[in-house]
Amino acid sequence: MTRGIYFLNKGTIKIVYIRKGILLYTIGSNENVQFQLLEALLEEIDLKFNEMYAVDVILSYGKVGETVFKDFTSKVNEIIEKAEELINPVDVFCRVCKRTLPILVKKSLIKNATSYPVPVVFVHAGHAVVVYVDQNFVMRGVELVNMNG
Numbered sequence: 001m002t003r004g005i006y007f008l009n010k011g012t013i014k015i016v017y018i019r020k021g022i023l024l025y026t027i028g029s030n031e032n033v034q035f036q037l038l039e040a041l042l043e044e045i046d047l048k049f050n051e052m053y054a055v056d057v058i059l060s061y062g063k064v065g066e067t068v069f070k071d072f073t074s075k076v077n078e079i080i081e082k083a084e085e086l087i088n089p090v091d092v093f094c095r096v097c098k099r100t101l102p103i104l105v106k107k108s109l110i111k112n113a114t115s116y117p118v119p120v121v122f123v124h125a126g127h128a129v130v131v132y133v134d135q136n137f138v139m140r141g142v143e144l145v146n147m148n149g
């Protein structure tokens with residue numbers, strides 16, 4: 001199955017896409033929301049969507065009416081209300097900003113990691129830091145990184 005995750009930063013909006021086979025999930029927010037939170041929400045939406053619907057069977061009918069998935073809207077709102085359960089804030093002191101920043105880390109990222117600490121890059125205010133997070137969501141190190149793209 002083709003899988004992919006795409007991030008888009010467009011002016012004051014952020015968009016994340018997750019492609020999973022023939023499905024494409026997308027979520028957007030203002031620039032203040034961290035990508036890890038958006039990604040965590042999409043992962044949960046994908047999980048619940050596939051729990052609720054036999055997607056392969058439904059889509060095999062060919063023509064699918066837009067009302068088929070309409071009950072899912074309330075599920076999405078439920079997922080957003082419980083967003084805090086999907087992420088953990090990690091306090092990180094940024095030497096450039098000279099203040100402590102709460103960096104949000106997806107619980108699934110730490111849970112599914114194959115080695116620790118897990119590096120997470122946090123881009124903010126025109127610079128980036130890499131934060132090393134252990135299995136207990138404690139910061140084990142932070143470094144300023146150079147960016148190129």
Ligand SMILES: [Zn+2]
Pocket residue numbers: 094095096097098124125127
């Ligand atoms: Zn900073």
